Amino acid sequence: MFEPLGLKRLSDIVxxxxxxxxxxxxPPKRLNRMWVDGQGDRPVVLRPGFQSRKRLFTVFFNYRGRLVVDILPQDTTMTATYYVQNVLSQVKSAIxxxxxxxxxxxxxxxxxxxxxxKAKATTQPLLAPPHLQSQLGTM
Structure with a gap:
C-alpha cells in the first residue's frame, strides 16, 4: 500500500x-515553609492535587511539521460534536x-x-466517500 507508486504515501499520514x-x-513543599508569628494568618498554599486551571491541547502534524493546534476553551468538554466541528474542520482546511x-x-x-x-458522529463523516463528504459538512 505504501510502495513508491502505491495507493498511499507516508506524506498522507496526519x-x-x-x-x-x-x-x-x-512550588516545591520546601519553598512553602515560613515563620509565622502568633498574630499573623498562615498564607494559603496550593496543594499538589489542585488542578482546576488546565487546558486540553490537540495537535495535528504531518511530514512538514505542525499542522493544527487546537486549545479547548475553558469550561468546555471535548465531545464528538466539538471535535468534528472545531478540530477536524481546522485540519481539513489546513490540509x-x-x-x-x-x-x-x-x-x-x-x-x-x-x-x-471513535464516536459515530466522528467516524461517519471520515469514512464517507469523498463525493458525500461535502453533504456531511466535514471530512
Whole structure:
C-alpha cells in the first residue's frame, strides 16, 4: 500500500495527540515553609492535587511539521460534536491549503481511541466517500 507508486504515501499520514497543560506551577513543599508569628494568618498554599486551571491541547502534524493546534476553551468538554466541528474542520482546511491538488481525499488521520475520536458522529463523516463528504459538512 505504501510502495513508491502505491495507493498511499507516508506524506498522507496526519497523526494527532492530545495533552493537558496546567496554567500554573506548584512550588516545591520546601519553598512553602515560613515563620509565622502568633498574630499573623498562615498564607494559603496550593496543594499538589489542585488542578482546576488546565487546558486540553490537540495537535495535528504531518511530514512538514505542525499542522493544527487546537486549545479547548475553558469550561468546555471535548465531545464528538466539538471535535468534528472545531478540530477536524481546522485540519481539513489546513490540509486543503497545503495540498490543494490532493486535498483530504488521500489523508489518513491517526488518532487514539478516545471517546470523541471513535464516536459515530466522528467516524461517519471520515469514512464517507469523498463525493458525500461535502453533504456531511466535514471530512
Amino acid at each position: 497523526p494527532a495527540d492530545e495533552t493537558w497543560f496546567p496554567f500554573f506551577i506548584i 486543503s491549503e497545503q495540498r490543494p491538488k490532493v486535498s483530504t481525499s488521500r489523508t489518513l488521520l491517526l488518532h487514539n481511541n478516545a471517546g470523541p475520536h
